Amino acid sequence: MSSSKFEQIAAIIERDIESGKYPSNSKLPTHRLLAEELGTTPVTVAKAYKLLMDKGQLESFVGRGTFVCAASDLDHAIQAPPEDNNFNFSILQPCLELNVPALKSAYRQSADLITAPVIGYTEHSGHEVHRAAGAKWAAMYGLEGATSENILLTNGAQHALSLVIESLTKPGDTILVEQLTYPGITAIANMSGRKLVAVELDKDGLCPKALAQAIDDYQATMVITIPSHQNPTGISMPEYRKKEIAQVINEKQVWLVEDDIYAFLDDITTPPIANFAPDYTFHISALSKAISPAMRCGYLKAPHSQLHALNAHIRTNIWLVSPINFIAATQLIESGEAFRLASLQRETANHRQQLVRDIFPSVDCAASGYHVWLPLPAHWHPDRFALEAKSNNIIVTSGSYFCVGDAQPTHVRLSLMSIGNQARLKEGLYKIKALMDSDTSGFFPY
Structure with a gap:
């Protein structure tokens, strides 16, 4: 591991939380037990736990231990991380940059x-x-x-x-x-x-x-x-x-x-x-x-x-x-103006849907409106794909978050509108395609 050992351990714990190994409200191992499991020191584990507590993912109680904070599927399905280097395909919203001038004008008139x-x-x-x-x-x-x-x-x-x-x-x-x-x-x-x-x-x-x-x-x-x-x-x-x-x-x-x-x-x-x-x-x-x-x-x-x-x-x-x-x-x-903006968003969405068809020509996906219901190759589970994508600064939504009952989707959902810049959107889609086509055996296990 690199010098930022506690950060890498925090990332492993974070993956274990997202994969369901440590569900909401579950108690995590003691510092010593997890250190033995990961081949590190209790001090390093303590630093990793502290980092995740600062991020709001863990909470600690004196005499009781460290627990995973409760979260709903909505928290995972829709994410808004602040980092500028993320390709966020998780949020279904309009391409906001197109609407800002009209909104400013409307609020000025509203005064x-x-x-x-x-x-x-x-x-x-x-x-x-x-x-x-x-x-x-x-x-x-x-x-x-x-x-x-x-x-x-x-x-x-x-x-x-x-x-x-x-x-x-x-x-x-x-x-x-x-x-x-x-x-x-x-x-x-x-x-x-x-x-x-x-x-x-x-x-x-x-x-x-x-x-x-x-x-x-x-x-x-x-x-x-x-x-x-x-x-x-x-x-x-x-x-x-x-x-x-x-x-x-x-x-x-x-x-x-x-x-x-x-x-x-x-x-x-x-x-x-x-x-x-x-x-x-x-x-x-x-x-x-x-x-x-x-x-x-x-x-x-x-x-x-x-x-x-x-x-x-x-x-x-x-x-x-x-x-x-x-x-x-x-x-x-x-x-x-509201109807003009709606038409502009529809035209933008249609153009971006065509971009998806160009990049994924052999994929039979349900592409409609703001999002794509993208089927994954057989070697990918949607939860695992979402986790690996996140490690590459790509935020997609696993199909498992949409399931009611016994449905077992093999898809991820991609929003096409939350990334305002079209060139950056295209870059993100190509990264997703490369990950889909990759062999999962080389990824770090968790």
């Missing part, structure tokens, strides 16, 4: 619209003009029947998901999700004591027959789906499939949460499921993926029967969303 009534309390989740803008945003991408009366404002799509789950289900209830799904959904379920059950996916998305059977078998109270550019598989439901899902929902009379935040990436607008099952569907849209995640502007269209309950839940927990961001969001939507 003139800040008045005492606007920044005061309001009876609903937010002001009517902001809810009307949310209806306009969602309507542009196919949603019918959205008005200022049935749109609620939320602190982004994640808040909307949490709001609906906590308002309309109770601990122990079963929620059906796609067998590969966004880790933010599993994080909410795990934290709130809801049970997730996986439903089969095919090339067109959620399978209607499997969904109907699962509703009956598990007495499910809610279904959650991502119909457009599904995270992580990239599948977009055709209209006929959305109608089939709506038919099941209408017949079984269960709640459907349609997380439709990627609808703006469709080259041809496809009506959302909510259009065909409006009495049971909660439709979520947001500006996080098209404009900026920092805006925290989510729009939730809810069935009329549930508006009072959801508004009461918002008031109890946060009273109302901050109007400051929604002033800027409304400026962007009413001026048409």
Whole structure:
């Protein structure tokens, strides 16, 4: 080992944590035991533990020992390391550099619209003009029947998901999700004591027959789906499939949460499921993926029967969303600038998808929207690939973080938009290809 021996040992421990050898809340070996295992000294191990404690990965208790800090899959699936030398393919966000000028302008204009009534309390989740803008945003991408009366404002799509789950289900209830799904959904379920059950996916998305059977078998109270550019598989439901899902929902009379935040990436607008099952569907849209995640502007269209309950839940927990961001969001939507930015992001995503096809010509991957669901060669396990990539300053997301139930993906997910510079993106993709093609036998064991 090199002179920075404790740093290398810390890296080994970090890999063991990420691989599951030391799961969250587990106790690590004593300094002496680990030193004997690794052929070093207890002092060196103590320095390694201290380094990982400073990074927030370990915690130590006098008389009890050293433990792995608790973490959710969401922490691993989405990483934002500060180092400039990383190629970060883990974050699904717009190419932010493209949007900065328009955002600066919108916030400058918003300052003139800040008045005492606007920044005061309001009876609903937010002001009517902001809810009307949310209806306009969602309507542009196919949603019918959205008005200022049935749109609620939320602190982004994640808040909307949490709001609906906590308002309309109770601990122990079963929620059906796609067998590969966004880790933010599993994080909410795990934290709130809801049970997730996986439903089969095919090339067109959620399978209607499997969904109907699962509703009956598990007495499910809610279904959650991502119909457009599904995270992580990239599948977009055709209209006929959305109608089939709506038919099941209408017949079984269960709640459907349609997380439709990627609808703006469709080259041809496809009506959302909510259009065909409006009495049971909660439709979520947001500006996080098209404009900026920092805006925290989510729009939730809810069935009329549930508006009072959801508004009461918002008031109890946060009273109302901050109007400051929604002033800027409304400026962007009413001026048409929001739709221009969304189109620019869609064009950029399409161009980068073509880049993937050029670099991986022989790989049959589901490339859609902002991300790629990249299959790995047989000699790579996705967790091991993600760890080796990280050691080369490449951050990818292992397919295992998206699994619900018994799904065993052999993929990693790559975000194509979080690296702003196209030349650097291309360099990172070639590094990933080289790692995929490499022989794993030469890597340091852990």
